[in-house]
Amino acid sequence: MKTKIWIALIAIYVIWGSTYLAIRLAVETIPPFLMAGTRFLISGAVLLAWRRLAGDPLPTARQWRSAAVVGLLLLLGGNGLVSWAEQHVDSGIAALLIGAVPLFMVVVEALRRGGVKPGWQSILGLATGFGGIALLVGPSELSGKGMQFAPLAVGALLLAALLWSIGSVYSRTADLPASSLMGTGMEMLCGGIGLYLAGTLAGEWQAVHFSAITPQSWIALAYLVVFGSMMGFVAYTWLLHHAPVSLVATYAYVNPVVAILLGAWIGREVLDARTLAAALVIISSVVLINTSRQSKIIQQDETTSPAAE
Secondary structure, X not given: OHHHHHHHHHHHHHHHHHHHHHHHHHOOOOOHHHHHHHHHHHHHHXXXXXXXXXXXXXXXXXXXXXXXXXXXXXXXXXXXXXXXXXXOOOHHHHHXXXXXXXXXXXXXXXXXXXXXXXXXXXXXXXXXXXXXXXXXXXXXXXXXXXXXXXXXXXXXXXXXXXXXXXXXXHHXXXXXXXXXXXXHHHHHHHHHHHHHXXXXXXXXXXXXXXXXXXXXXXXXXXXXXXXXXXXXXXXXHHHHHHOOHHHHOOHHHHHHHHHHHHHHHOOOOOOOHHHHHHHHHHHHHHHHXXXXXXXXXXXXXXXXXXXXX
């Protein structure tokens, strides 16, 4: 059993860590909201059909409403903004900023009515984590002729992390199906519809030229559908039933590292000392938070709605 657990764990490390690079390659020639919408509509339809054939009961109207809220926050607000931002920011940087989701979860949890206030360890984690973000995308990186990052893209990524955190905290008390895969399929379907609507409002259909879409972008989209959205969630759900939550939650530390390394190796993205230092600080802050007294709350949110791209 231990061997199977580690195989599944390594699978989500690699699969979810690599989705950031796949997104960057896909949006090179496919409009971002339509790309993400296609990914989640296909994945959601397949998961729903599979779980229905497996005997899962039909979701109630209230469960569909809850899935719509979670799907729109996580997939339209979270993944949609990440897909848009990766037109302007390296995949490793995107992964590092989204990897800070546990920091935002602490804030959202503290602000909600009846929420748990952060202890000293969580506060230290917050200060360290946001300090790492400032180190990564500080004023000197966002201004001047030699700016490294597009300010609007960085803002979109931070907003994506915040919306993902709100959706994750909401999903903890939302009325969703007992089958996590059925719930995930519903969220993907609702999020995919929202992404298509956003793409339509943004005029992306006029920008779609199928003859101009490169084989690389098609392959990246197929990878996101098959591996990122389906196989990754199947492995993750299996792990939740066979491995300690604390072990499963380590994907939050590993995914940004995998994304940064793959971006530098395959995507030829810049990997400098500043990025490595910021990565160390941000990941250390997430470790601090996940080992604090709020760790059970944060891990529960993550296991309900993992920040998997």
